[in-house]
Amino acid sequence: RAARFSHSSYELADSKRSEQFYNRKIIIDELPQAIENNLFELRYQPQYQLHDGRLIGFEALSRWQHSQQGHVSPILFIEVAEELGMHFEFDLMVVGNVCRQINYWIQLGLDPVRVSVNISFKTLEMSTFVHRVCQILRELKCPTKFLEFEITETSDAKNLETLSENIQALVDLGIRIAIDDFGTGYSSLSLIRGYYKSIDTLKLDRSLIEDITGNQTAKRFAQHIVDLGKVLDLTILAEGVETAEQKHLLNEMGCQYAQGYFFDRPLDIVATEKLLRAQR
Numbered sequence: 001r002a003a004r005f006s007h008s009s010y011e012l013a014d015s016k017r018s019e020q021f022y023n024r025k026i027i028i029d030e031l032p033q034a035i036e037n038n039l040f041e042l043r044y045q046p047q048y049q050l051h052d053g054r055l056i057g058f059e060a061l062s063r064w065q066h067s068q069q070g071h072v073s074p075i076l077f078i079e080v081a082e083e084l085g086m087h088f089e090f091d092l093m094v095v096g097n098v099c100r101q102i103n104y105w106i107q108l109g110l111d112p113v114r115v116s117v118n119i120s121f122k123t124l125e126m127s128t129f130v131h132r133v134c135q136i137l138r139e140l141k142c143p144t145k146f147l148e149f150e151i152t153e154t155s156d157a158k159n160l161e162t163l164s165e166n167i168q169a170l171v172d173l174g175i176r177i178a179i180d181d182f183g184t185g186y187s188s189l190s191l192i193r194g195y196y197k198s199i200d201t202l203k204l205d206r207s208l209i210e211d212i213t214g215n216q217t218a219k220r221f222a223q224h225i226v227d228l229g230k231v232l233d234l235t236i237l238a239e240g241v242e243t244a245e246q247k248h249l250l251n252e253m254g255c256q257y258a259q260g261y262f263f264d265r266p267l268d269i270v271a272t273e274k275l276l277r278a279q280r
């Protein structure tokens with residue numbers, strides 16, 4: 001099968017390792033049912049503004065706790081969903097679940113800040129995607145100002161015209177767009193060049209920032225990307241920040257936002273709600 005160029009080498013290594021442990025066939029067989037029955041849970045990883053530590057949002061990350069297989073990596077089940085052509089229904093299910101969660105937090109008197117949803121590039125290329133998103137938003141009456149969609153470019157982009165129409169339509173709805181895993185994509189630079197006016201945020205992949213405190217070349221490389229973001233008026237968010245040194249250096253370099261284990265792991269609903277209450 002085709003490798004996904006969109007993931008960092010770490011994610012690919014993880015995915016390969018998981019394949020040895022999980023029976024791929026079981027996942028292929030059971031994924032359709034799991035999607036139909038909405039058997040996934042979401043974790044919310046907080047994102048912070050570096051210079052003052054303010055909470056600026058969350059990334060929603062899907063979890064599938066399989067009854068026999070245990071935890072199945074989303075890298076694996078998203079890949080299978082794409083192979084089975086079920087990524088479209090899956091991504092819409094997640095959008096619906098996130099909208100319900102946002103509404104619930106609002107009902108509790110909490111400020112959901114902003115929630116970022118991963119959308120498969122293949123989903124974003126589908127001509128009916130925006131229509132379905134609108135249906136969900138209308139049905140659930142979810143305010144779009146709390147929503148962001150994260151996209152990772154894949155090697156096999158086909159439907160570029162629909163993609164660009166969809167991105168513009170989502171922006172018109174008030175949904176923000178972030179480019180995920182920037183620096184590892186197949187040709188993310190051309191994506192940025194074509195759409196930077198519609199894009200809000202560049203998410204620097206973990207592999208780009210992991211050596212910045214020990215390696216001058218890595219640091220200079222990351223600095224140039226942060227500067228590119230400045231020139232294009234994009235917000236830069238560093239992914240996978242694991243140490244205080246990385247955090248300080250990224251702040252000095254002019255990177256605005258970050259997420260990673262140094263701040264928080266992806267949190268379950270109870271922990272997320274606790275964090276939101278502490279913000280009040």
Ligand code: C2E
Nearest residue numbers: 061062074075078094118119120240241242260261262266
């Ligand atoms: P991603 O969107 O790039 O998400 C970041 C991944 O890095 C997450 O892995 C997160 O748990 C992990 N991470 C966060 N902070 C750190 C850190 O400090 N160090 C390290 N080593 N890792 C960190 P996760 O949750 O396993 O998700 C993997 C990928 O699966 C995501 O990469 C995304 O591409 C995909 N994915 C997850 N949930 C969904 C979903 O609901 N829909 C779609 N379409 N894709 C999803």
Ligand code: MG
Nearest residue numbers: 059118150180
């Ligand atoms: Mg993401």
Ligand code: MG
Nearest residue numbers: 006152180181
């Ligand atoms: Mg990704």
Ligand code: MG
Nearest residue numbers: 180181203239
């Ligand atoms: Mg990423």
